[in-house]
Amino acid sequence: MSDEPTRAHLQIGQVAERTELSIKTIRHYDEVGLVTPSARSAGGFRLYTEADIERLLVIRRMKPLGFTLEQMRELLDALEVLDDASSDPDERTRASAVVLECRTTATESCEKLRRQLDYAEEFTTLLGARVTVTTRD
Template sequence: MRNDTDGYLQIGQVAERTELSLKTIRHYDEVGLVQPSARSAGGFRLYTEADVARLLVIRRMKPLGFTLAEMKQLLEAVDALDEQGTTNDQRTAAAAYLLEYRDKARDSAERLRRQLSYAEELTELLTARTSLPSD
C-alpha cells in the first residue's frame, strides 16, 4: 500500500534538516517564499528535496540581513536561471540580481566577521580579568 507521503518530507522533518522552526517554515509558506510541493490527504504540508534546498538558501540569507522581499527576489532569479523558457533578457536581469545579492552577502559576512572578532576580544579580556592568580 502506498503512503501519500512517499518521496516527501513532513514539516517536522524539514524543520529538523533546516534548523528552522515549524512556525518559521509556515510563515515562509504564508508569505509565498517556499510553499510545500504537496499536501497529504489530511492536509499536512509535504516538501521535496528542492523545497528543502530553497529553505536552506533562505536560512543562509536571514542572518545576513536580507529582507523577505529580497529573499523572494533572489529565489525568483535562481528560478529564472534554472527554467528552460527564460529569455536572454530575463537571464541577464536574474544574473544581475544574483551579483547584487552576492555583493550584499559578502559585505554582511565581513560585518559579521568583525562583530565575531570583537566578541572574541571581549571574551579574552573578561577571561584575563577573571582569572585567579595562582599561588
C-alpha cells in the same frame, strides 16, 4: 493522495530537522509565499520536496546576513529563472544582476559579521583575563 507521504515528499517536521529551522518558521515562509509546499496530504499536511528544502536552505543562509523577505523572494525567483534553461535571455540577464547584487550584499555582510566576531572574541579574552586576575587574589 493518502496521509502517508510518498518517498519524494517530506512532512514539515522532517523538513525542520533537515534545515534546522523551526516548524513555526517554515509555516511563516509558506504564509508569506517564500516556500510553498509542493503538495498536501489527504489530511491537509504540508509536504515538501528536495527542491523546497533547497529553497528553505537558501533562506536560512540569507537570514543571518540581514536580507529582507522581499530580497529573499527576489533572489529565489532569480535562481529559478537561471535554473530554467528555457528562460528568456533578457530575464536571465536581470536574474544574473539580482544574484550579483545579492552576492555583493552577502560579501559585505560577512565582512561586518567577521568584525563583530573579532570584537566578541576580544571581549571574551578581556573577560577571561579579568577572571584569572580576580581568582588569584
